[in-house]
Amino acid sequence: MPDKKLVRYCEVISVITIIAAAMYGFPNILELCYEMGKDDSGTFIWHALVVGIESYAIMFIGVLSYVMVYNVRKGNIFSRVNKRILNAIGISTTLSGVLISVISHLSPLEMPTEVCVLFIILGMMFVLIAYIFEIGIRMKEEQELTFDRLKTDIYAYNSKLGCNDGEM
Numbered sequence: 702m703p704d705k706k707l708v709r710y711c712e713v714i715s716v717i718t719i720i721a722a723a724m725y726g727f728p729n730i731l732e733l734c735y736e737m738g739k740d741d742s743g744t745f746i747w748h749a750l751v752v753g754i755e756s757y758a759i760m761f762i763g764v765l766s767y768v769m770v771y772n773v774r775k776g777n778i779f780s781r782v783n784k785r786i787l788n789a790i791g792i793s794t795t796l797s798g799v800l801i802s803v804i805s806h807l808s809p810l811e812m813p814t815e816v817c818v819l820f821i822i823l824g825m826m827f828v829l830i831a832y833i834f835e836i837g838i839r840m841k842e843e844q845e846l847t848f849d850r851l852k853t854d855i856y857a858y859n860s861k862l863g864c865n866d867g868e869m
Contacts, residue, residue, distance in 0.1 A: 703776050715763075715770040722763030726756040747808035751801050755816060758797040765790050779837040787831035795824030 733749050769786045777783070798820025805812040 703773055703778055707778075708770075708774055711770040711773045715766045718759070718763040718766045722760040726760040726763070729753075729756040744808075744810050747804060747810050747812070750804050751808075751812060751816075754797050754800055754804075755820075758794055758820065761793055762790055779834060779841050781838065784831050784834040784838060787827050787834060791824045791827030791829075791831055793824070794820050794827060798822075798824060 729752050733752055736745065737749065765786050769783055772778070772780065772783055772786075798817040801820065802814060802817035805814050805817060
């Protein structure tokens, strides 16, 4: 069973990201769809691309964080699935930041670039955490392997002494 504080913290993060996706991501997509029919200026597409990428990135993080919290609740913390989730969040967030940066620099509009820098840094942090998870997974596997070897050695030693009745 995982630590209760860890589960609570993960649940808070999941709720915050889902609220962010619901309050920011989805409404912005709806607003863009509405504006697309009204705005016939040549600059709307630049704004729409940036807002669309931001919105989808936030919604993607929300969904994947919910899946990861579900895994943590089941006691499945240092697993390859969670590592892949962290990698997916990190890579997609980093790519979103790079895309927003490129679009902002190509756009004829003045667009703030703080969001793209934040997305890139946040994405790289998630990838770093995924690498740390990989180390934790390897340590866990080595620990399990060492424990299995120890059990096998004890069983073999007991067999030599004649103390073993077929059970460990």
